[in-house]
Amino acid sequence: MAQWNPPQRERLRFQIRLTISALAVLCGFGALLARFVYLQVVQHEYYMTRAEDNRIALVPVAPARGLILDRNGVVLARNYSAYTLEINSKKTTDIEDTITRLAKVVRVDSRDRRQFKRLMDETRGAGSVPIRTRLSDEEMARFAANRYQFPGVEIRARLFREYPLQTLASHAIGYIGRISGRDIKHLEESDQLESYRGTDYIGKTGLEASYEHELHGTTGSAQVEIDANGRSIRTLSSTPPVPGSNIELSLDTRLQAVAERAFGNYRGALVAIEPSTGGVLAFVSHPGFDPNLFVEGIDPQHWDALNNSPDRPLTNRALAGTYPPGSTVKPFMALVALQTGKRTPEYAIDDPGYFTLPGVTHRWRDWKVGGHGRVDLQRSIVQSCDTYYYGVGNDVGIDAIHGLLSQFGFGAKTGIDLEGERVGVLPSQNWKREHLHQKWFSGDTISVAIGQGYFTATPIQLALAVATLANNGVMFQPHLARFIQDPRTGERHAVASDPLRSISLDQRWMDLVKQAMVDVMRPGGTAAAAGLNSAYSFAGKTGTAQVIAIKQNERYDAQRINERYRDHALFVAFAPAENPRIALGMLVENGGSGSGTAAPIARIVLDSYLLGKIPESMPELQPTEGVE
Numbered sequence: 001m002a003q004w005n006p007p008q009r010e011r012l013r014f015q016i017r018l019t020i021s022a023l024a025v026l027c028g029f030g031a032l033l034a035r036f037v038y039l040q041v042v043q044h045e046y047y048m049t050r051a052e053d054n055r056i057a058l059v060p061v062a063p064a065r066g067l068i069l070d071r072n073g074v075v076l077a078r079n080y081s082a083y084t085l086e087i088n089s090k091k092t093t094d095i096e097d098t099i100t101r102l103a104k105v106v107r108v109d110s111r112d113r114r115q116f117k118r119l120m121d122e123t124r125g126a127g128s129v130p131i132r133t134r135l136s137d138e139e140m141a142r143f144a145a146n147r148y149q150f151p152g153v154e155i156r157a158r159l160f161r162e163y164p165l166q167t168l169a170s171h172a173i174g175y176i177g178r179i180s181g182r183d184i185k186h187l188e189e190s191d192q193l194e195s196y197r198g199t200d201y202i203g204k205t206g207l208e209a210s211y212e213h214e215l216h217g218t219t220g221s222a223q224v225e226i227d228a229n230g231r232s233i234r235t236l237s238s239t240p241p242v243p244g245s246n247i248e249l250s251l252d253t254r255l256q257a258v259a260e261r262a263f264g265n266y267r268g269a270l271v272a273i274e275p276s277t278g279g280v281l282a283f284v285s286h287p288g289f290d291p292n293l294f295v296e297g298i299d300p301q302h303w304d305a306l307n308n309s310p311d312r313p314l315t316n317r318a319l320a321g322t323y324p325p326g327s328t329v330k331p332f333m334a335l336v337a338l339q340t341g342k343r344t345p346e347y348a349i350d351d352p353g354y355f356t357l358p359g360v361t362h363r364w365r366d367w368k369v370g371g372h373g374r375v376d377l378q379r380s381i382v383q384s385c386d387t388y389y390y391g392v393g394n395d396v397g398i399d400a401i402h403g404l405l406s407q408f409g410f411g412a413k414t415g416i417d418l419e420g421e422r423v424g425v426l427p428s429q430n431w432k433r434e435h436l437h438q439k440w441f442s443g444d445t446i447s448v449a450i451g452q453g454y455f456t457a458t459p460i461q462l463a464l465a466v467a468t469l470a471n472n473g474v475m476f477q478p479h480l481a482r483f484i485q486d487p488r489t490g491e492r493h494a495v496a497s498d499p500l501r502s503i504s505l506d507q508r509w510m511d512l513v514k515q516a517m518v519d520v521m522r523p524g525g526t527a528a529a530a531g532l533n534s535a536y537s538f539a540g541k542t543g544t545a546q547v548i549a550i551k552q553n554e555r556y557d558a559q560r561i562n563e564r565y566r567d568h569a570l571f572v573a574f575a576p577a578e579n580p581r582i583a584l585g586m587l588v589e590n591g592g593s594g595s596g597t598a599a600p601i602a603r604i605v606l607d608s609y610l611l612g613k614i615p616e617s618m619p620e621l622q623p624t625e626g627v628e
Contacts, residue, residue: 060197060198060199060219060220060221061198061219061220061221061238061239061240061241062159062198062199062200062219062241063199063216063217063218063219063220063241063242063243063244064079064159064217064241064243064244064487065079065159065161065176065201065215065216065217065243065244066214066215066216066217066243066244066245066246066247066487067079067246067247067487068173068207068208068215068246068247068249069246069247069248069249070248070249070251070252070253070256071248071249071250071251071252071482072252072253072254073248074165074253075164076163076164076165076168076169076173076249076251076253077161077162077163077173077208078161078162078164079159079160079161079162080159080160080162081157081158081159081160082133082134082135082157082158082160083134083135083140083155083156083157083158084130084132084133084134084135084155084156084158085102085106085130085131085132085133085135085139085143085153085154085155086128086129086130086131086153086154086155086156087099087116087128087129087130087131087152087153088128088129088152088153088154090152091151091152092151092152092153098150098152098153099113099116099131101149101150102131102143102150102153105139105142105143105146106132106135106139106142106143107132107139108131108132111299112131112132113131114299114300115296115297115299116129116130116131118297119178119297128154128156130158130296133158133160133296134160135155140155143155158200160295160296161175161176161201161295162292162295163175163290163291163292165253166290166291166292167260167287167288167289167290168253168256168257168260168288169251169253169256169260169283169284169288170206170288170289170290170291171205171206171283171285171288171316171318171319172206172207172249172251172280172283172418172480173206173207173208173291174203174204174205174206174207174208174209174210174291174418175203175204175205175206175208175291175292175294175295176201176202176203176204176208176294176295177201177202177204177294177295177297178200178201178202178296178297179196179199179200179201179202183202194219195216195218195219196216196219197219198219199216199219201295202216203215203216204294205419205420206291206418207247207249207417207418207480207481209419210417210418210419211247211417211481211484214244214245214247214484215244215245215247216244217241217242217243217244217245218241218242219241220238220239220240220241220242221238221239242488243487243488244487245484245485245486245487246484246485246487247481247483247484247485248481248482248483248484248485248492249280249480249481249482250274250277250279250280250281250479250480250481250482251280251281251282251283251480252281252282252609254608254614255272255281255282255605255608255609256282256283256284258604258605258608258614258615259272259282259284259601259604259605259608260284260286260288262600262601262604262605263284263286263588263601266286266588266589266590266591266597267286267287267311267312267317267588267589267590268284268286268317268586268587268588268589268591268598269284269285269286269317269318269321269459269586269587270282270284270286270318270459270584270585270586270587270601270602270605271283271284271318271459271460271462271463271478271584271585271586272463272582272583272584272605272609273463273464273467273478273582273583273584274467274581274582274583275467275468275470275471275476275574275580275581275582275583276471276476276580276581277476277496278467278476278477278478278479278497279478279479279480279482280416280478280479280480281582281609282584282605283318283480284318284586285315285316285317285318285319285321286317287311287313288313289306289313289314293306310564316418316420317459317587317589318458318459318460319416319418319420319421319422319458319460320420320421320422320458321422321458321459321587322422322424322425322456322457322458323456323457323458323459323545323568323570323587324451324452324453324455324456324457324545324546324568325410325451325455325456325457325462325543325545325570326450326451326452326543326544326545326568326570326594327384327386327450327451327541327542327543327544327570327594327628328451328462328466328541328542328543328570328571328572328585328594329405329410329450329451329455329543330380330381330384330389330450330451330541331381331466331469331513331514331516331517331541331572332404332405332408332465332469333389333392333393333401333449334377334380334381334392334509334512334513334516335404335505335509335510335513336392336396336400336401336404336405337377337392337395337396338377338506338509338512338513339404339505339506339509340396340400342392342395342396343377343392343395344377345376345377345378345512346376347376347377348374348375348376349374349375349387349388349391350371350373350374350375351366351371351372351373351374351375351385351387351388352370352371352387353365353366353368353369353370353371353387354366354371354387355386355387355390355391355446357394357442357443357446360443362443364386364387364390364443364446364447365386366385366386366387367384367386367544367628368383368385371385371387372385372387375387375388377512377516378512378515378516378519381513381516381517381519381520381541382516382519382520382524382525382526383524383525383526384520384526384541384542384543384628386450389449389450390446390449390450392449393445393446393448393449393450394442394445394446394449397445398427398428398429398440398444398445398448399428399429401445401448401449402426402427402428405426406426407501407503408464408465408468408469408475408503409461409464409465409468409475410424410426410455410457410461410465411423411424411425411426412426414460414461414464414477414478415477415478415500416460416477416478416479416480417479417480417481417495418480421458421460422458423458424456424457424458424461425454425455425456426455426457427444427448427453427454427455428440431454432444432454451543451545452545452546459585459586459587460478460585461585462570462572462585462586462587463478463572463583463584463585463586464478464585465572465585466541466572466573466574466583466584466585467574467580467583468503469510469513469514469574470514470539470574470580470583471580472507472510473502473503473504473505473510474499474502474503475499475500475501475502475503476497476499476500477497477500479495479497481495482494482495483495514539514577517539517540517541517573517577518537518538518539518577520539520540520541520542521534521538521539521540526542526594526595526628527540527541527542527571527594527595527599529595529599529600530595530599530600530602530603531599531603534603535610535611536575536576536606536610536611537575537576537577537578538573538575538576538577538603538606539573539574539575539577539580540571540572540573540574540599540602541571541572541573542569542570542571542593542594542595542598542599542628543569543570543571543572543594543598543628544567544568544569544570544592544593544594544628545567545568545570546567547564547565547566547567547568547590564590565590566590566591566592567590567591567592567593568587568588568589568590568591569587569588569591569592569593569594569596569597569598570585570586570587570588570594570598571584571585571586571594571598571599571601571602572584572585572586573599573602573606575606575610576610581609581610582606582609582610584602584605584606586598586601586602588601593628594628595628
């Protein structure tokens with residue numbers, strides 16, 4: 001019997017293990033080879049595309065925003081190029097540490113840090129956010145030398161918006177600001193978000209907002225080769241952006257400047273319109289603000305100063321300020337009386353200085369103590385007799401008043417090409433029933449007849465109404481934009497419209513009322529001082545609107561009342577009377593009387609537009625107590 005040889009057994013085991021190991025190695029190499037073949041041959045195109053995608057980035061290129069110019073080519077909003085230092089939060093691990101180290105290379109103050117944090121919150125950390133704007137050449141050189149220390153930080157050339165005339169026409173021009181989360185949501189809902197790739201700014205207020213679509217342009221794109229750190233090396237190809245259209249306005253900058261200056265320290269609003277087209281020549285809300293403060297995000301100090309100012313410079317008084325129109329509605333009330341046949345030109349009353357209703361002890365007082373004596377329709381406008389219109393209102397009724405005044409634009413938006421317009425209140429029986437759940441009384445009508453009570457209007461409504469009267473009842477929608485210009489071809493498209501409507505009124509009555517408004521500016525009229533020595537025919541109507549009620553047996557004394565509670569001063573006008581080229585409606589908050597404060601401002605504006613006069617100094621405005 002043969003003996004088992006242990007060495008032979010060990011050798012056999014070793015050979016088996018060696019064979020198994022060799023097979024495992026061969027299988028492993030086979031698997032690797034198969035994987036290499038799969039990746040390099042089968043998946044070659046896929047991974048080649050991925051590699052190209054990592055090497056090449058498709059970068060959106062923001063278009064240049066269109067310019068805003070006045071009717072004479074004066075630039076009101078423009079762009080300029082500057083360099084910004086931006087941090088991409090997705091490529092930066094520790095933002096606070098990065099900012100701290102950056103501050104040793106370029107100036108980064110506490111305001112820059114606060115603004116950066118706010119922008120990060122608004123954009124939710126998406127994309128690059130500037131930590132510094134408008135870098136100097138020296139700062140750019142210092143950062144370039146230390147750039148390797150700051151992954152995710154880049155210098156970029158950006159276009160910035162600038163408003164070279166600062167506060168001038170600020171409420172009309174508006175401003176742009178960084179796109180916020182709310183803006184992104186709105187762009188998504190309107191399916192416009194793709195058009196804003198690479199764009200950081202959007203119109204927020206004024207014309208910048210209402211003509212955003214035209215001003216923005218079309219975003220372009222560029223194929224850019226990038227390195228491992230995500231920095232661009234070179235541009236491979238590009239589709240240029242299409243710049244935004246330029247907007248040319250009907251606004252006259254010189255007239256605007258004169259009008260704003262004429263208000264002095266008073267608060268108020270003025271809108272001047274070309275009656276034959278609806279083009280807005282001046283759009284004043286005083287005081288204004290500097291829109292440049294908002295472009296990069298306003299700092300807390302300036303925001304608090306503007307937002308908490310008792311003068312409310314951020315309020316667009318011309319568009320959203322609602323005030324009792326006062327006696328400026330009397331020419332329109334005269335048309336109601338004539339058109340309804342409730343009054344004739346010859347009809348006259350003896351004014352004792354007050355009006356009463358049968359069986360009612362309350363007296364509605366005239367502004368002139370003791371009354372105006374014998375008053376016909378022409379003199380009721382020239383002397384602004386309240387008592388005459390108390391009677392008119394009582395006789396024609398609120399429905400007739402509402403019917404005609406609504407045709408002149410009261411109680412409705414004018415449709416001007418600005419957002420945020422308010423409608424005011426043109427009351428009626430239905431209005432009071434729906435809004436106050438109360439019955440309409442005769443006393444309500446009497447107050448409305450002199451532009452008081454529930455009746456409120458905006459300065460732009462006053463301007464549109466008097467422009468329509470000046471244009472013999474033909475109404476054009478007011479607009480600021482005059483032409484939209486393609487910056488590539490220079491081709492201009494007019495922003496014009498047909499008349500909104502033509503009010504059906506007897507021409508005799510319109511001529512009579514307009515002539516009475518001319519007489520307002522002559523000796524014996526309430527605005528005779530403002531019309532003195534005028535080189536052109538001038539039609540106007542003064543108005544005064546109460547801010548606080550005065551008890552029946554008390555006399556209004558402006559000197560004893562806080563300035564903020566004094567009467568508002570109003571004025572409407574057009575000139576030249578025989579062929580009107582300009583019509584305006586205006587209000588001076590707490591100005592006292594239309595004849596003392598509002599009418600002199602209007603005279604300065606009309607002289608500037610019609611005669612080219614620019615006064616070296618503005619006259620001291622003196623409210624005249626006890627005068628309309």
